[in-house]
Amino acid sequence: MSNKVNVEGALLFEQPFARVPYEAYRKVPYEAYRKVFRSSQKYIERELGAVQAASKDISKQAKSNYDPSAALKSIDNMIGKVEGLKRKLSDLHENSGLQTQEVMRERFMHITELENSTTRDDPRFNRWADTRIDRWLVDWALRNGKEQTARKLAEDKGIEKLVDIDLFTDIRRIEDALRRHSCTEALAWCSENKPALRKAKNTLEFDLRLQEYIELARSGKAIDAIAYSRRHLVLWQDTHLKQIRQASALLAFPPSNAFGLYKRLYDLKRWETLVHSFRLAVYNLNALPTEPLLHLALYGGLASLKLPVCYDPTQKPNPDCPICDGPGLGKLAKEVPFSHHVNSTIVCYISGKIMDEDNPPMVFPNGYVYSRNALEEMAARDNGIVTCPRTKMTCAFSDLRKVFIS
Structure with missing residues (x-):
């Protein structure tokens, strides 16, 4: 290697x-810069408002009792406010996206x-x-x-x-809200990422709106549900007209009398489906894999080791084989295909180690093959005698023959 x-x-x-x-960073113009604009506007209105008020006071004083020292002091204060405003605006624009x-x-x-x-x-x-x-x-x-x-x-x-701790913290916060049957946080996230969701043709926002409509129907608030549909669902009629019609008919079936499709719409398991859909949308927008990176790395290693013999009930599990570790890595191994080996890999039945040129296979007179290292350890314990673990046949270590892998 x-x-x-x-x-x-x-x-x-x-x-x-x-x-x-x-x-x-690509979202900065849509989120961070929007916050910068609002903060800048607030600072400008407050600081320049004070400067304008001070300027009017100086103009009034100039028409009556003019005090040069007081006027200079007022002008210095105005200059200080403008300089402070400049620093704040500069810091806002420099730090937006800097992190x-x-x-x-x-x-x-x-x-x-x-x-x-x-x-x-x-x-x-x-x-x-x-x-x-x-x-x-x-x-x-x-x-x-x-x-x-x-x-x-x-x-x-x-x-x-x-x-990405902050990203996953936001994901967890919104998912917890969905599990509490609240779409507010998820809808706010959709609003912040509307251009990206539209570009990806993601319908998470419609699914959330539909769920809020269903909850109004569940509560018996038919008038509110109709108003909500006109305000939020009708906007999606070009792509979701069939679902909107089904939702409209839902008002005729309270949860206690719902059947078929309408019973499925009332099913509380839809909330868990929304959690899953939201997480997939976040992963897609942030180019994240749906599986943990640790699992992906383990999949790569397990796929190179997985063989049909690992699932053969007649074979003894190899203690050193991660595929044979059913409660542990064996669970992940079920998700990957079997390994394709151009050259066979021979594993010792006794030690579970690979047999190669440094640990060649040795054959018993009855035809069973084991690694030399395992058999040498056995012979050292039993005064030069080795025993086949499958057939219990015994012989001297010197009676074994070396096998050459071709």
Whole structure:
């Protein structure tokens, strides 16, 4: 096996790592800059309003009792307010998106450390690989609702800018609201990301609006439901006319008498479906994989080891085989295809280790084959005698023959 770092292969896993902050940076004009505009407008109205009032006072004083010292003091105050306003506006515009740019810079530096590594023995590669594992563990914890664990690990390892804690915190907050049967937060998120959702032809907003309509129907508020439909659902009639008609008919069937399609519309499991749809929409907009990065990496390794013999009930499970670990990695292994080996890999029945030129296979007189290392250990324990674990046949170690793999 080559000791050279497979940079291209490693970078396949790093596409979401680099794209998440990039996608966030693209949203700056829609979110951060809008907030900057509102804040700037507030500062301008307040500070310039005070300057204009002071200017009017000076004009009135000039027509009556003119005091040059008081006028100069008032002008100095106005200049101070204008300079303060300039600093605030400058800080707002400089800092909008600055944090995102810092995150992107940290992430690209992390990727550069991989590209500068020459071999797997390079200390830079070892540091990079350790950090990658830490990132994957944080990603797994965030996706499984273990936010405190993720934050603690990120802080201890100093990788806060290399993980997406804030993104997953928002996801968890909105998902919790949906599980409490509230669409408010999810609809606000749809409003903030409307251009991107429209471009992706995502219908999450309609699904949320439909659910709010269903809840009004469930509560018996027919008049409110009709008004809500006219205000929010009719806008989608070009693409969802059939669903809108079905929703209109829902008012004729209260939950206690609903059947078929209408009973399914009232089903509370729809909320969990909305949670799933929301998460997929967030992942799609931020170029995130639907599976934890740790799982994707494990899938790659398990796919290279998975063989039909691992599921043969007549064979003894290999304690060193992750595929045979049913309660653990064996669960993930069920999701991947069997490995395709151009050359066969022979594994020792006794030790579970691969037989190769350094650990060649040895054959008993009865035809069963085991690895030399395992048989040498057995012979050392039993005064040169080895026993076939399958047939219980015994013979001297010297009676075994070496087998050559072709």
